Amino acid sequence: MGTLKLTAVRFPVKLLEEIDRMVGARGRSRFIVEAAAREVQRLRQKKAGEDAFGAWKEVNHPDLDTAEDVAEWVSRNRREGDRAFDED
Numbered sequence: 063m064g065t066l067k068l069t070a071v072r073f074p075v076k077l078l079e080e081i082d083r084m085v086g087a088r089g090r091s092r093f094i095v096e097a098a099a100r101e102v103q104r105l106r107q108k109k110a111g112e113d114a115f116g117a118w119k120e121v122n123h124p125d126l127d128t129a130e131d132v133a134e135w136v137s138r139n140r141r142e143g144d145r146a147f148d149e150d
Contacts, residue, residue: 078090085093126132
């Protein structure tokens with residue numbers, strides 16, 4: 063987890079009571095840190111998705127026009143991946 067830093071954060075009393083009932087007062091810090099880490103990861107993924115929006119242009123991939131085209135592309139790439147794995 064790295065270096066730790068003590069910080070004061072205000073929480074609603076009812077929320078802390080509920081957390082304590084679930085994980086115990088001695089597990090509160092760990093619970094809050096893990097929950098915050100999950101939320102940071104979720105927000106990173108959301109931003110990455112937003113940043114990548116529009117990167118795929120259908121005009122650049124006329125070979126993937128139909129569902130059948132896509133299925134064939136997936137199958138071909140899986141076969142190529144299997145062959146590469148078998149060569150190792």
